[in-house]
Amino acid sequence: MKDIITIGDAMITFDPTTNGPLRNVHSFERKAGGAEFNFAIGCARLGLDTGWISRLGKDEFGKFIRNFARGEGIDVSAVKLVDGYPTSLNFKEIREDGSGSTFYYRADSPTKTLTEQTLDVDAIRQTKILHITGVFAAIDPEKNLRLLKRAVTIAKDHGALVSFDPNIRLKLWGREKARQSLSQLLPYVDIILTGVEEAELLFGVSQPDQIVAACERYGISTVAIKQGEKGAFGYMGGISMTMPPRLPKKVVDTVGAGDGFDAGFIYGVLQGWSLDRTLNFANTIGSMVVSVYGDNEGLPELDEVHIQLGEKEYVER
Numbered sequence: 391m392k393d394i395i396t397i398g399d400a401m402i403t404f405d406p407t408t409n410g411p412l413r414n415v416h417s418f419e420r421k422a423g424g425a426e427f428n429f430a431i432g433c434a435r436l437g438l439d440t441g442w443i444s445r446l447g448k449d450e451f452g453k454f455i456r457n458f459a460r461g462e463g464i465d466v467s468a469v470k471l472v473d474g475y476p477t478s479l480n481f482k483e484i485r486e487d488g489s490g491s492t493f494y495y496r497a498d499s500p501t502k503t504l505t506e507q508t509l510d511v512d513a514i515r516q517t518k519i520l521h522i523t524g525v526f527a528a529i530d531p532e533k534n535l536r537l538l539k540r541a542v543t544i545a546k547d548h549g550a551l552v553s554f555d556p557n558i559r560l561k562l563w564g565r566e567k568a569r570q571s572l573s574q575l576l577p578y579v580d581i582i583l584t585g586v587e588e589a590e591l592l593f594g595v596s597q598p599d600q601i602v603a604a605c606e607r608y609g610i611s612t613v614a615i616k617q618g619e620k621g622a623f624g625y626m627g628g629i630s631m632t633m634p635p636r637l638p639k640k641v642v643d644t645v646g647a648g649d650g651f652d653a654g655f656i657y658g659v660l661q662g663w664s665l666d667r668t669l670n671f672a673n674t675i676g677s678m679v680v681s682v683y684g685d686n687e688g689l690p691e692l693d694e695v696h697i698q699l700g701e702k703e704y705v706e707r
């Protein structure tokens with residue numbers, strides 16, 4: 391039995407070596423990224439037994455990403471390399487304040503070959519939590535919505551919880567399409583990990599208590615609202631609270647903080663922690679991610695989070 395399984399595309403991410411508009415950037419570092427992939431790395435580094443279902447191109451970039459995931463300890467037995475679809479790409483632009491913009495080259499993602507029929511269902515039958523996000527839904531809305539519905543149905547039939555990050559990427563689809571599609575997944579969701587704007591798009595409300603009420607109408611019992619530098623709001627077991635942020639030492643690249651938060655929150659849920667401990671742990675991971683360049687390089691191992699929280703001593707030499 392795995393702790394967590396996630397389904398999604400991964401991309402070669404080209405990180406600029408200088409900040410500012412991409413038209414003036416001349417060199418890039420080749421890395422790997424993708425919302426569900428980053429999340430899986432975050433979970434694996436915390437020590438969770440993590441699986442990832444995906445398709446990558448049968449090319450050098452696909453092999454690199456699969457090896458990377460395997461090296462992180464992620465179970466890649468449901469990651470297949472396919473002919474005819476080059477591995478997806480993503481170029482990042484980073485502004486002076488650490489915020490960024492993303493330019494996708496993934497219209498023909500290898501995950502187009504992952505269908506309801508070819509879905510690796512055995513993996514989903516043996517997990518405590520299935521984690522899905524709106525990025526994968528957006529890549530191929532009709533097909534992937536059907537696939538995700540099948541995945542969540544199997545997960546629930548086998549007693550797993552479903553966690554969901556709407557991760558709405560407006561460069562991939564429009565607001566109305568996103569709302570219509572993702573709303574169909576909400577009745578299957580147990581844990582939602584969302585930003586305020588995403589919740590507003592899905593539910594038409596923006597105050598935490600209104601969002602919780604909207605979620606409860608769908609049967610979603612655990613809610614985390616990521617509020618960036620304002621911290622996070624959480625609702626679990628009938629208790630709600632806002633957890634102030636853990637301030638990062640410095641902010642160099644904000645991309646990936648949400649994926650890191652998700653991994654930390656799910657870790658807390660799996661440990662049976664209280665809401666305040668879970669939120670504080672997840673916030674801490676978010677703050678560690680933004681202090682390091684790259685989408686997943688800053689994702690910490692478990693000991694590093696405990697050191698950051700002052701729960702463990704750091705021995706320099």
Ligand SMILES: O=C(O)C(=O)C[C@H](O)[C@H](O)COP(=O)(O)O
Pocket residue numbers: 423424425426428492525557559644645646647648649650685
């Ligand atoms: O897969 C995609 O389309 C992505 O956008 C990959 C992004 O690197 C992460 O999903 C970062 O998302 P945050 O953690 O919210 O900053």
